[in-house]
Amino acid sequence: MLVINSKQKTKRFSFAGIRLVRARMRSSLFAKYFFSCTLVMLISFIVLSVALMVLSVRYSSGQKRELFSQNARTISNLTEGFNDAGPDGNRQLSNIIGIFSQMLDADVFVVQTNGSVLAGSVQGDNRGDVVSNDAVIPSSVMKTILKNGSLYERSSTLDGFFKRAYITVGETIKDSSSGEAVGAVLISSRADSMLKYMRDIIRIFIFCLAIVLLCMFAAIYYITQRMVYPLRQMASAARSFAEGNFDKRVPVGEPDEVGQLAVAFNNMAASLLSLEEMRRSFVANVSHELRTPMTSIAGFIDGILDGTIPPEKQNRYLKIVSDEVKRLSRLVHSLLNIARIEAGEVKIQQSRFDVAETIRRVIIGFEYGIDEKHLEIRGMEDIADMQLMVMADPDVTHQIIYNLVDNAVKFSNDGGYIAIQTAFKNKKVYVSVKNSGMGIPKEDLPHVFERFYKTDKSRSTDHKGVGLGLYIVRSMLVLQGQDITVKSVEGDYCEFVFTMEKA
The missing domain is CATH 3.30.565.10 (Histidine kinase-like ATPase, C-terminal domain)
Known part of the structure; x- marks a missing residue:
């Protein structure tokens, strides 16, 4: 005995539903147009939204880099004066760095040329990301800053200084008299802050997409229904024509291509009605024209055969029969001429x-x-x-x-x-x-x-x-x-x- 479990039944129903939808899409102009427009608009919206999101992230990243660079240069200019002020100056510098750190929501470090941290401020959530409290900026990082005068790392641990990826901007501190680099300012923020920013953008994008798609579905449905409705009426009228009813007409809406098609369809219906009336009239007239002489011929022949018409009057009635036969001949000849003309022969x-x-x-x-x-x-x-x-x-x-x-x-x-x-x-x-x-x-x-x-x-x-x-x-x-x-x-x-x- 063959046993079909519930999963198999579900699969069969799912496949049957898919086949039904595909069949409806093939057979329905409305479904084809609706799904085609929806798919095109959906793909277009997604592509444009992704492009906008990428540009927004790049713009935000560029703005953050510029902001960090400007503040790093400002701190660099302030640092020289505070270094000359001794220990009190260092404390004041640490306070100012803390203010900058809170304002920028980033970690700020002032380091010497050997990489040791002179002063710094780390955001509370980021304290665990620094390898150790007495950590030194790697020499490879310092060489890059001192050589180029600046540093930008989009996503880096600074060669192990951080436990996770950070966005870091660095600017050198130069001695005002000699112009030589005596240290550097580093401003860093978590790289996943950009991911959070992207997640926020994606959430906004999905929310907007849902609203736009809902409005788009409603608009496409309404427009498609309006476009297809006259065609459905034409199909219904055509079915009526097939049944021999030529009185049905299609309402003419807007003066667009569909409206022009409706006008042409109604004109065709009027022509078909006229042709049908002509056909019926033709059959009726031919029947009458054939029946009249045939009735006369049959009556006179029967009268001669059964003796109702006396012999002395038979020639007279035979002359009438001859005229009616000639009339039939003319009718058939005319009908043949019409048939040849209409057939193009x-x-x-x-x-x-x-x-x-x-x-x-x-x-x-x-x-x-x-x-x-x-x-x-x-x-x-x-x-x-x-x-x-x-x-x-x-x-x-x-x-x-x-x-x-x-x-x-x-x-x-x-x-x-x-x-x-x-x-x-x-x-x-x-x-x-x-x-x-x-x-x-x-x-x-x-x-x-x-x-x-x-x-x-x-x-x-x-x-x-x-x-x-x-x-x-x-x-x-x-x-x-x-x-x-x-x-x-x-x-x-x-x-x-x-x-x-x-x-």
Whole structure:
């Protein structure tokens, strides 16, 4: 039987906790940003604090050396006068040295050239650090002072004079008449006093670090939350989009990069919503356009087969079936054209040709429909002998003019007119197709180039159209870098004007 003790369980839980934290840091942008900023600021603060602490210690050490040196020189100047005064002078000198020792919180010694101590004062806590009461300053130390005129030991026992490391500053005492060195003044303090100073600095540093880190954590947490919050909202909105809900929007905050991203995200959401509405409308319209002729075809065929339609009327209904089949064929052809355009499969082969000849051929192709509605064709007398060279795709241009003339014939009133005009301006050829009739309502003008859009909602006027002709016209013009506009007065006329490149 396998037994797992409590230590093993604790280790497993610890490793699991570490793995969980690492996984959260990898998966959460907030955690990555928060911990990265915290780590950078923490390292920066520690480096700056250590550098400041080192500089502070060096400055303090330098100040202490300078202080000791100045007081050593002062004592050196005083010593000569007291030596001349005999025993009383020595006592007075000892008192003054004691005052200096208390003031500096250091040990002060006046020594002869042979190293023997003439007068001195040792702080109470330091008495045990002197090797013996009659200790003599080592000759090596005295040689250094007498040779250089001064001494500085950052951390030394003065070759065994002290039992522990001391900071010592020394200055020579010179005879005023001969200028020769007759002794020296030594001022010493424990080297661990600097360690105490460093410990105090470290305690202050840790206290300040704790406060700064606490404030820094709070600031980074707040800033990171504000930065990540819009991104979380975008992620939530994106999940809604994946579920088919395109109504959700992201609040736009500050006009910074995140705010600009939120604006772009909302614009994308609006575009997706529009595309979804177009898709639904497209499916609904295609379903309607397919169902209507299929229903008619099925009804008439069933009527002929079961004898409901008498033989003498069958040709009439077969003609209707034939028209509906042609209508289905046109619908499928239009849908294929749209699919090819949107897939980028329509390749524009531009060449130089006469667009006036294309207009004449299209009008001739609609001769039957024009005669049936007794329409007047205006402008042909100007185009009859004209040669208007353009740079475009001849087949695509033929399709564009065919669709526009087809619309004009269908929606012209009986006995009305169709006007074809051309113009040249700014290296562009303008072709206008205008027809009389009921026109297009003002509120419908912005939508006439949309797929399956019909101004005749009841479809009572246009039985053959499927609402794709104008969409295809505009798409083909866009492919050639051209444009089309529409003008209409309801109850009077409708006019389409498109542009072409002059050859």
